[in-house]
Amino acid sequence: MLKRIAVFVSGGGSNLQSLIDGVNSGEIKAEMAAVIASSSKIFAVERAKIHNIPCFVMRKRDFSSLDAMYDEIIAILKERNVDLVVLAGYLTILTPNIIEAFRGRIINIHPSLIPKYCGMGFYGLKVHEAVVAAGEKESGATVHFVDEGADTGKIIRQERVPVYPSDTAETLAARVLEVEHRILRETVKQLVEADLPSKSEVCK
Numbered sequence: 001m002l003k004r005i006a007v008f009v010s011g012g013g014s015n016l017q018s019l020i021d022g023v024n025s026g027e028i029k030a031e032m033a034a035v036i037a038s039s040s041k042i043f044a045v046e047r048a049k050i051h052n053i054p055c056f057v058m059r060k061r062d063f064s065s066l067d068a069m070y071d072e073i074i075a076i077l078k079e080r081n082v083d084l085v086v087l088a089g090y091l092t093i094l095t096p097n098i099i100e101a102f103r104g105r106i107i108n109i110h111p112s113l114i115p116k117y118c119g120m121g122f123y124g125l126k127v128h129e130a131v132v133a134a135g136e137k138e139s140g141a142t143v144h145f146v147d148e149g150a151d152t153g154k155i156i157r158q159e160r161v162p163v164y165p166s167d168t169a170e171t172l173a174a175r176v177l178e179v180e181h182r183i184l185r186e187t188v189k190q191l192v193e194a195d196l197p198s199k200s201e202v203c204k
Contacts, residue, residue, distance in 0.1 A: 003083040003192040004033035008090035011124070013044025015088035015109055018181035019188060020051050028185065030192040033080040036073055038092050054080070060092060070098040077102070084191055087146065088184065091123055099148055106146040107191070109184045111176045113158055114142040118151035128169035128176065136163050139172060141180045143187045159183050 005023075007016050016035065022028035035048040035055040048055035056076055063069040074097065077085065087094075087108040099106065110127075112118055117127050117139075131139045140160040145153035159179045163172060 003030045004081050005030050005084050005086060005188065005192070006034040006036060006077055006080065006082040007032070007086045007088050008036045008038075009042065009044035009088055010038040010091040011042055011044060011089045013042065013047045013088070014177065015180055015184055016044050017047055018185050019086065019088070020047065020053070022185040022189065024051075028189045028192060030084075030188070033082050034076065036076070036090075038090065044089075066093070066095045067097055070095050074098055074101050084188070086184070086188060089124075093150065094146060096148055099146060104145065107143055107156065107187065108146050108151070108153070109180050110142045110144065110151055111139075111173070111180060112142065113138070113140045113160065114144060114151055114155060118142075120150050122151075125169050125173060128172045131163060132167055132169050132172060139163050139176060141176050141183060143183055157183050157187050 007019060009016050019028065020032060023030055023032055032053045035044065035053050037045050037055055037057045038059065040057045045055055045057065058069055058073055060066060060069060083105065085102050085106040087106065110118055112122065112127050112131065117130050122130065138160045140158055142158045143156045144151065145156065147153040161175050161179055
């Protein structure tokens with residue numbers, strides 16, 4: 001039986017698109033079960049619609065607390081029989097209830113070489129601005145498991161890219177994004193082919 005993936009998004013969704021392409025091509029032997037979006041106005045929502053993937057917009061302001069929002073998301077994921085959760089440019093911090101419900105089944109892609117330039121405040125272009133400002137010679141992307149900290153979970157895979165003296169945050173971001181797409185797709189492929197814990201052990 002094919003594993004089922006949910007992707008959490010807060011922006012344009014290019015990493016989501018990379019995963020959709022991987023599934024549609026047969027490279028990733030899985031099904032896209034759901035997209036969880038933090039806003040209805042992001043292009044990632046349109047990507048989900050184009051590919052007929054059920055999309056659920058879950059906004060913090062619509063709930064009494066983050067815990068309440070994630071309780072609702074957990075219910076959606078259980079109903080959709082989700083095996084693996086992928087954070088792909090998702091900017092809302094997860095709360096312990098969803099981390100515990102999917103322990104060892106939530107991964108994140110981050111645009112730096114963790115432990116550098118990660119944690120609270122380091123997201124999107126801010127990461128690349130900091131890398132360029134510091135005069136780093138290399139940067140890259142990291143796929144890691146998600147735990148209760150901010151970008152502190154076990155690293156699954158990293159890949160480096162050079163930082164050139166002429167780089168701006170935007171040119172570096174474009175170079176890193178190409179790596180993000182590939183290593184996220186390849187990591188998801190490996191994970192869905194692995195022996196993951198049964199749903200009964202994960203969704204409680």
